[in-house]
Amino acid sequence: xxxxxxxxxxxxxxxxxxxxxxxxxxxxxxxxxxxxxxxxxxxxxxxxxxxxxxxxxxxxxxxxxxxxxxxxxxxxxxxxxxxxxxxxxxxxxxxxxxxxxxxxxxxxxxxxxxxxxxxxxxxxxxxxxxxxxxxxxxxxxxxxxxxxxxxxxxxxxxxxxxxxxxxxxxxxxxxxxxxxxxxxxxxxxxxxxxxxxxxxxxxxxxxxxxxxxxxxxxxxxxxxxxxxxxxxxxxxxxxxxxxxxxxxxxxxxxxxxxxxxxxxxxxxxxxxxxxxxxxxxxxxxxxxxxxxxxxxxxxxxxxxxxxxxxxxxxxxxxxxxxxxxxxxxxxxxxxxxxxxxxxxxxxxxxxxxxxxxxxxxxxxxxxxxxxxxxxxxxxxxxxxxxxxxxxxxxxxxxxxxxxxxxxxxxxxxxxxxxxxxxxxxxxxxxxxxxxxxxxxxxxxxxxxxxxxxxxxxxxxxxxxxxxxxxxxxxxxxxxxxxxxxxxxxxxxxxxxxxxxxxxxxxxxxxxxxxxxxxxxxxxxxxxxxxxxxxxxxxxxxxxxxxxxxxxxxxxxxxxxxxxxxxxxxxxxxxxxxxxxxxxxxxxxxxxxxxxxxxxxxxxxxxxxxxxxxxxxxxxx
Numbered sequence: 014x015x016x017x018x019x020x021x022x023x024x025x026x027x028x029x030x031x032x033x034x035x036x037x038x039x040x041x042x043x044x045x046x047x048x049x050x051x052x053x054x055x056x057x058x059x060x061x062x063x064x065x066x067x068x069x070x071x072x073x074x075x076x077x078x079x080x081x082x083x084x085x086x087x088x089x090x091x092x093x094x095x096x097x098x099x100x101x102x103x104x105x106x107x108x109x110x111x112x113x114x115x116x117x118x119x120x121x122x123x124x125x126x127x128x129x130x131x132x133x134x135x136x137x138x139x140x141x142x143x144x145x146x147x148x149x150x151x152x153x154x155x156x157x158x159x160x161x162x163x164x165x166x167x168x169x170x171x172x173x174x175x176x177x178x179x180x181x182x183x184x185x186x187x188x189x190x191x192x193x194x195x196x197x198x199x200x201x202x203x204x205x206x207x208x209x210x211x212x213x214x215x216x217x218x219x220x221x222x223x224x225x226x227x228x229x230x231x232x233x234x235x236x237x238x239x240x241x242x243x244x245x246x247x248x249x250x251x252x253x254x255x256x257x258x259x260x261x262x263x264x265x266x267x268x269x270x271x272x273x274x275x276x277x278x279x280x281x282x283x284x285x286x287x288x289x290x291x292x293x294x295x296x297x298x299x300x301x302x303x304x305x306x307x308x309x310x311x312x313x314x315x316x317x318x319x320x321x322x323x324x325x326x327x328x329x330x331x332x333x334x335x336x337x338x339x340x341x342x343x344x345x346x347x348x349x350x351x352x353x354x355x356x357x358x359x360x361x362x363x364x365x366x367x368x369x370x371x372x373x374x375x376x377x378x379x380x381x382x383x384x385x386x387x388x389x390x391x392x393x394x395x396x397x398x399x400x401x402x403x404x405x406x407x408x409x410x411x412x413x414x415x416x417x418x419x420x421x422x423x424x425x426x427x428x429x430x431x432x433x434x435x436x437x438x439x440x441x442x443x444x445x446x447x448x449x450x451x452x453x454x455x456x457x458x459x460x461x462x463x464x465x466x467x468x469x470x471x472x473x474x475x476x477x478x479x480x481x482x483x484x485x486x487x488x489x490x491x492x493x494x495x496x497x498x499x500x501x502x503x504x505x506x507x508x509x510x511x512x513x514x515x516x517x518x519x520x521x522x523x524x525x526x527x528x529x530x531x532x533x534x535x536x537x538x539x540x541x542x543x544x545x546x547x548x549x550x551x552x553x554x555x556x557x558x559x560x561x562x563x564x565x566x567x568x569x570x571x572x573x574x575x576x577x578x579x580x581x582x583x584x585x586x587x588x589x590x591x592x593x594x595x596x597x598x599x600x601x602x603x604x605x606x607x608x609x610x611x612x613x614x615x616x617x618x619x620x621x622x623x624x625x626x627x628x629x630x631x632x633x
Contacts, residue, residue: 059087059089059209060209061186062080062087062089062183062186062187063089063091065179065182065183066078066079066080066089066091066157067091069159069175069176069179070091070093070159071093073159073161073168073172073175073176074161074165074166075093075159075160075161076092076093076098076101076138076160076161076162077090077091077092077093077098077101077102077105077158077159077160078090078091078157078158078159078160079091079105079109079156079157079158079160080145080155080156080157080158080183081109081112081113081155081156081157081158082145082155082156082187083113083155084155084196087155087187090102090105101138101160101162104138104160105158105160108140112140112142112156112158113155113156115142116142116143116144116154116155116156117154119144120144120146120154121144122141122142122143122144122173122176122177123141123142124139124140124141124142124168125138125139125140125142126138126139126140126163127140127163128163129163137162137163137164138160138161138162138163139160139161139162139163139165139167139168140158140159140160141158141159141160141161141168141172141173141176142156142157142158142159143156143157143158143159143173143176143177143180144156144157144180145157145180145183145184146184157176157179157180157183159172159176190202190205192251192266192267194244194247194248194251194267195247195248195251195267196251196255197251197254197255197265197266197267197273198264198265198266198267199266199267200266200268200269200274202266203264203266203274203276204324204325206264206276207264207276207321207324208321208324220279220280220281220317220318220319221276221277221278221279221280221317221318221319221324221327222276222277222280222281222282222284222285222315222316222317223274223275223276223277223285223315223316223317223318223324223327223328223331224274224275224277224285224288224289224313224314224315224331225268225272225273225274225313225314225315225316225328225331225332225334225335226250226254226272226273226274226275226289226292226311226312226313226335227271227272227273227311227312227313227335227336227338227339228246228247228250228271228272228309228311229309229310229311229312229339229343229344230307230308230310230343231243231246231247231270231271233307234246234307234309237307238307246299246309247267247270247271249299250273250296250299250311251265251267251273253292253295253296254273254275254292258287258288258291258292259275259288259292260277260288262278263275263276263277263278264276268328268332272332272335274328274331275288276324281317282315282316282317282348285315286315286346286348289313289315289346290313290346292311292313293310293311293313293344293346296309296310296311297309297310310343310344311344312335312338312339312343312344312345312346313334313335313338313345313346313347314330314331314332314333314334314335314336314337314338314346314347314348314349315331315334315346315347315348315349316328316330316331316333316334316348316349330349331349333349334347334348334349335347377403377404378401378402378403378404378432378436379401379402379403379404379606379607380399380400380401380402380433380436380437380440380606380607380608381399381400381401381402381604381605381606381607382397382398382399382400382455382604382605382606382607382610382611383397383398383400383597383601383602383603383604383605384396384397384597384601384602385397385398385456385575385595385596385597385601386595386596386597386601386602387594387595388585388588388589388593388594388595388596389589389594393451393452394451394452394453394614395453395454395595396453396454396455396456396488396595397453397454397455397456397607397610398455398456398458398490398597399433399437399455399456399457399458399607400458400604401429401433402604426460426461426462426463427460427462427463427466427468427469429460430457430458430459430460430463430469431469431472431473433457433458434457434473434476435476437455437457437607438476438480438482440607440608440611441455441611442480443611444611444612444614444615445482447611447614447615448486448611448614449483449486451614451617453614454485454486454487454488454516455486455487455488456488456489456490456518457487457488457489457490458489458490458491458520459489459490459491460495461491461492461495464491464495464496464499464502464503464506465499465502465503465506470506470509470510473510474509474510474513477510477513477514477515478513482514483514484514485514485516486514487514487515487516488515488516488517488518488538488539489510489515489516489517489518490517490518490519490520490541491503491507491517491518491519491520492519492520492521493519493520493521493522493523494521496519496535500534500535503535504534504535504536507535507536507537508536511536516538516539517535517536517537517538517539518537518538518539518540518541518573518575519532519535519537519539519540519541520541521541521543522540522541522542522543522563523542523543523545523546523559523563532566532567532570532572533570537572538572538573539572539573539574539575540563540567540572540573540574540575541574541575541576541577541597542560542563542574542575542576542577542593543577544577544578544598545578546559546560547560547576547577547578547579547584547588547598548578548580548584550584550587550588550591551583551584551587557587557591560576560588560591560593561591561592564591564592564593565592568592573594573595574592574593574594574595575593575594575595575596575597576588576593576595576596576597576598577597577598578598579596579597579598579599579600579601580598580599580600581600582600584598584600585600585601
């Protein structure tokens with residue numbers, strides 16, 4: 014095969030085409046490129062590309078069309094259905110490397126005309142080569158090659174224009190299935206490959222292996238060597254997956270920023286372990302070469318799957334094993350085991366997280382409200398704490414405690430908190446005048462990650478301002494321990510929202526270290542005394558003393574006090590004696606659907622309004 018750049022001895026020359034004929038096939042090619050309903054497209058990316066290439070070759074009257082994109086491991090050659098085209102296939106095989114080298118040098122369309130070889134009885138040819146550049150113009154381009162005999166008409170500027178247009182569609186199709194930076198499959202592309210690959214569907218053992226690979230400490234490389242060093246490391250790791258020890262029949266993908274996957278058809282996990290350890294060893298020398306002496310290591314997880322429909326689950330299990338390897342020290346390899354407690358918990362978390370996302374999307378989350386009663390003015394409503402509930406079946410709901418814990422571990426807490434705030438405002442807005450007339454405030458819990466999320470802060474700030482809620486209407490509750498973990502950010506968060514009228518309560522107060530001292534560190538309006546001190550206040554003098562101390566200090570600082578777990582009349586009476594201002598618990602009121610609470614409040618306000626009007630003397 015020739016390795017010299019292909020010479021350029023002519024440009025696409027003008028020729029007077031038949032306008033009607035040109036318009037016909039231009040429209041037909043356009044229909045293929047835009048997936049016209051009358052031109053059904055195969056699902057597999059390779060089949061779709063081959064289908065479009067064959068149509069282009071046929072419509073342009075070419076002997077052969079080829080799509081060559083080495084970075085993405087694509088080589089499609091489509092010969093016309095003519096008896097005399099075998100020479101074209103053989104000729105192009107000799108010119109393939111030369112075509113790519115030439116196009117990568119110039120990145121411009123080229124036309125090569127070779128005269129007939131009478132001695133060898135070979136016809137001449139016209140070879141039009143168009144670069145397939147894609148969005149990343151720094152990457153080496155591929156090429157679309159179209160071959161005609163010199164007995165056929167020359168390629169025209171219109172041919173060139175249509176070929177360029179189709180090249181853009183080729184690249185658009187590839188973008189969804191192949192990662193631009195590495196040339197590997199994307200997660201979606203790998204999934205589609207698994208569904209269509211013969212080596213996966215027809216396995217001798219019925220078992221395939223999937224390796225999940227994660228680059229350890231990539232963020233450190235980015236900070237020390239810059240993002241260019243990080244990108245170079247990602248590219249080099251990707252190259253390891255396209256060469257031995259990875260077998261040629263394997264399929265590799267870049268799943269996310271620093272995560273990769275390799276599918277090994279008809280392979281046991283023990284063989285996959287050998288491949289993964291070899292890749293780990295090959296990555297070690299990259300420390301001096303790319304990351305400026307920063308150690309480079311890979312964490313790997315391995316799992317197996319059978320049918321193509323089971324691939325997604327296999328990949329999830331491999332990701333679990335990989336995360337376990339990172340948790341246990343990095344630069345490790347773990348094979349998924351059903352009896353590994355750490356992996357079981359992570360698997361449970363993934364299932365719970367999926368349930369939570371589905372509940373949010375399907376609107377199966379709802380808000381309940383529990384009253385916070387003024388102890389010295391029980392006839393007043395006081396306020397309500399909004400509580401999240403998961404609706405399992407009609408008229409059945411439960412507190413999604415495990416799901417909330419998973420949301421925090423999966424960094425979904427700010428998204429969930431925002432859902433609560435948006436729905437709380439939407440539900441309260443129709444009853445706003447009644448809520449204000451009754452001097453009711455709504456308390457909303459915030460998770461720890463939300464307090465340190467700047468984007469969450471800006472979105473909540475915008476929501477409150479847009480709703481034009483009156484000062485004091487919204488009371489956000491944060492736990493004492495969480496607030497103190499990142500005190501500076503918590504103070505900034507609280508101060509920004511207090512500036513637009515929001516109030517803040519410190520929840521579970523008294524369980525942290527130096528709790529009384531912490532009151533002076535945070536700009537809050539209320540403390541909620543932890544239920545562990547309230548529930549045994551009648552029998553434990555130490556609990557009563559702690560509650561009395563909290564009430565005294567909070568009063569000196571101008572801060573309200575709320576006692577949680579006020580379950581009985583006796584406890585409520587004792588809380589009044591100790592000077593607690595508000596109480597919350599089953600002894601006051603059980604949580605109920607917020608919509609029902611708001612509707613009942615509206616009815617109550619209307620009744621009181623009519624009573625007041627009835628007492629007024631009639632006008633004369």
